[in-house]
Each structure stands twice: as C-alpha cells, then as structure tokens.
Amino acid sequence: MKRSYTVVAALLVLALFCGMLTFVGKLRKQDDTAAPGQTETVTKNEQDTPKEETPAEPAEKPNEDTTEEPADTPAEPDIPLYPPLAETDPDDPDISRGKENETAVPTSFDPEKPMVALTFDDGPHPTRTQEIVQALNDHNVHATFFVVGNRVPMFPEPFKAVVDGGHEIANHTYSHVSMKEVSADELVKSLQKASDAVVENGGEATKLYRPCNGTVVAEKASSIPYPFILWSLDTNDWKKSNTSDSIYQYVTENVTDGDIILMHDMYEKTAEAVPRILDWLQQNGYQVGSVSELFQTKGVEVQNGVKYFSVSNHG
Ligand SMILES: [Zn+2]
Numbered sequence: 001m002k003r004s005y006t007v008v009a010a011l012l013v014l015a016l017f018c019g020m021l022t023f024v025g026k027l028r029k030q031d032d033t034a035a036p037g038q039t040e041t042v043t044k045n046e047q048d049t050p051k052e053e054t055p056a057e058p059a060e061k062p063n064e065d066t067t068e069e070p071a072d073t074p075a076e077p078d079i080p081l082y083p084p085l086a087e088t089d090p091d092d093p094d095i096s097r098g099k100e101n102e103t104a105v106p107t108s109f110d111p112e113k114p115m116v117a118l119t120f121d122d123g124p125h126p127t128r129t130q131e132i133v134q135a136l137n138d139h140n141v142h143a144t145f146f147v148v149g150n151r152v153p154m155f156p157e158p159f160k161a162v163v164d165g166g167h168e169i170a171n172h173t174y175s176h177v178s179m180k181e182v183s184a185d186e187l188v189k190s191l192q193k194a195s196d197a198v199v200e201n202g203g204e205a206t207k208l209y210r211p212c213n214g215t216v217v218a219e220k221a222s223s224i225p226y227p228f229i230l231w232s233l234d235t236n237d238w239k240k241s242n243t244s245d246s247i248y249q250y251v252t253e254n255v256t257d258g259d260i261i262l263m264h265d266m267y268e269k270t271a272e273a274v275p276r277i278l279d280w281l282q283q284n285g286y287q288v289g290s291v292s293e294l295f296q297t298k299g300v301e302v303q304n305g306v307k308y309f310s311v312s313n314h315g
Helices: 002-072 085-091 128-138 156-164 184-200 244-254 268-283 291-298
Strands: 115-121 144-147 168-171 260-264 287-289
Touching (some): 128 268, 244 268, 260 268
Parallel strands (some): 115 144
C-alpha cells in the first residue's frame, strides 16, 4: 500500500512538472509572438513612410529632369519641351507679388546718359521668369520679354508676374516659328495669335517682334506689320559652356551705350547672372529699360519691316 502511495505521489509530481513545463513553454511562445508583433508594427511604419514618399519622388524627379535637360541642351536657344502646368506649383510662391507698390521704375530717362535694354526670349518659364522679374523689380527697371504665344496660357502665373512688374511684352511668334519656315501670311497669323494670347492673359497687344533665331527673310520682311528687334549683345546663355559668371563677364566687358542685350528667361544661370549684371550696370552709370523705353529715350522711332540691332544700328 505504502508503495502504491509513493508511485501515485511520484506520478503526481511528474504530472505537475510536465504541467509547469507546458505553462512555461506557452509563456515563452507568447513572448515570441509579442516580439515579432512589435517589429511588425515598426516594419509597417517603415513601409508606410516610404509608401507615401517613394512614389511622390520618382514622379517629380523625372519631370524635373525633363524641365532642365531640354532647357540646357538645345543646339539653339529654342525651346519646346516643358513640364505640364501642374509642375509649376513647387516654385509658384509669390516671388513677384507684393513688390508692385514699392517699386519706383523711372518714368523718364536722361538721353545723355548711357542706357541699355535687357531682353528675354522664349518664355514664360515656370520658375526662371519670376526669378528674373524679381531681380528687375528689385532694381527698379523694366525689360522686354519676347514671349512665345502658346506658352502664355501654359504658364499664366509667371506671365502675370511680367505684366504686374510693368515689363514690356513683345512677340516671338505663337509657336516659335522661324521666318524661314513659313510664308509671310502664316507668320502674320502666328504673330497675331501670339498677341491675342498676350491680351487674353492680361497684357497689351504686342508692338515689337523678335524673329526666332534672328532670321529675317528679306522678301517677306515688308509684309510683316512689326519692327524686327534683334540685338547687339548676345550672351549666348543657352550654350552649355556658358555659366552665370561667363554671362556676367561677357556683358560687363562688352556693353556700350544703346545696346540691346539678348538673354533667355529659361536658364538658372541667366536668372543668377541678371541681378549681378543689373548691379554692375547701375553702379557704372547705365540706365536700364525695355526696348521701347530705350528707343524713346534715345529718339529712335521704330518702323515696321525694319531691323533694329541697337540704338545706333538699324535699317
Ligand atoms: Zn527664340
């Protein structure tokens, strides 16, 4: 009897021990599941963050690249490929607003003093135009923007900045067509369409025309109801080899009274060079104005079908 008690007791102890083992095992398991559970949350969080950012980044980056590349690569300073309107938002901030009332752009100039006109072709550009307008406004000067008509409704905000700054808006055709490529009739239509786009977006009907690539075809010239505004100083800002420094250097070393300076409001280096050029011109006694301001000051009366390179060089 005593023996069987001992056996039962031993069995009970064994059973208890086994029970404990199972319990401890269970506890451990719970711990294990708890730990991965936490890591899972972390991983989830990590996954969530990139999930939101990753798609956004690649979506913007390639587009940014496309903005830059065509701008810097063209064999000639002539555009097309640009980001869609939506891409203008990141840099949209009111660069150009709020200054209008503070600026005191001279309403009259001294014809005895040296004076030049800065001109910008191929815009408006979603960001560069506003940067350049800001620099002009900061220096209390006007410039002439030879806009491409079809880009005006495409980039209404930058265009508005040009209008609000009181700058002169001039014609660079509706779709950047060269006088060589189209008939005189087609060119006239393109110029009219561009002028209409300017008016529809708050500007005044254009009075000056800059032929694309500077090409003037003599036989067609007399049929075009615009003066042809060319340039006497070409910054070649569209060339890859040129930098903000070389543009600045070129202008400051070569500028003379009556010059019309050619630039493009579509390059970062141009936008960087403009405020420095304006500083230099003003420090060196130059008055700066739009082409019309320059011509009015210097007594040049423009005529349709005539080429104007500078105050002293036209015909
Ligand atoms: Zn052009």
